[in-house]
Amino acid sequence: MLTTESQPGPAASTSIKTTPVEFGIKNFEEVKSLFEPLWMKNANGADLYFYPGFIVMFSDRRKFGLIGISELEFKHDAVRYIETASVPRDAKIIDHTWAKVNKNGSPDKRFKNNYQIPVVRYGAILLMTETGVHEEYMFSNYEASESFARAFTAYRNVIRSLKPIAVMD
Numbered sequence: 001m002l003t004t005e006s007q008p009g010p011a012a013s014t015s016i017k018t019t020p021v022e023f024g025i026k027n028f029e030e031v032k033s034l035f036e037p038l039w040m041k042n043a044n045g046a047d048l049y050f051y052p053g054f055i056v057m058f059s060d061r062r063k064f065g066l067i068g069i070s071e072l073e074f075k076h077d078a079v080r081y082i083e084t085a086s087v088p089r090d091a092k093i094i095d096h097t098w099a100k101v102n103k104n105g106s107p108d109k110r111f112k113n114n115y116q117i118p119v120v121r122y123g124a125i126l127l128m129t130e131t132g133v134h135e136e137y138m139f140s141n142y143e144a145s146e147s148f149a150r151a152f153t154a155y156r157n158v159i160r161s162l163k164p165i166a167v168m169d
Contacts, residue, residue: 021137023040023137025037028058030064031056035051037051040137042057045059046063048135052069053068054066054069055069057133067131067133069156069159070159071129071130071131072133074156080121081120081121081138082118083119084117087118091120091140091141093118093119096118098115098116099115099117100114120140122139123146124145125139
């Protein structure tokens with residue numbers, strides 16, 4: 001999960017706090033469907049379950065919501081991230097910075113044990129609605145997140161292009 005904390009600096013796009021979350025295909029007992037939904041854990045609220053035409057946001061039986069796929073704004077971007085933890089195996093190091101850095105990006109020589117830190121390219125996915133949903137996820141494999149974003153955007157555009165049909169009794 002991403003939360004922006006400060007303005008961009010010389011080494012990375014933004015300063016962010018991350019919380020590891022899980023995602024995958026997970027059955028959701030409250031909805032009977034032929035499809036198993038894509039599930040994205042949410043570090044700060046309701047988990048997301050993606051069905052063919054809608055998304056269920058679910059915390060518990062009293063706290064849930066439905067979002068039409070066509071209502072969802074979906075954005076994908078590259079993020080330069082200073083990785084102070086271990087670099088995930090599927091991430092690509094695109095640059096390096098220093099633990100103590102000058103404004104021009106050079107190492108601050110006042111510090112004896114100043115060390116290099118990798119800067120990686122992550123993929124960021126933003127999900128928003130006019131009703132207040134604002135969720136951000138960051139993925140260590142940029143190429144995989146970009147591929148998912150292209151497929152999901154194409155799918156959402158198909159859903160938006162469908163015309164409502166009248167149901168006759």
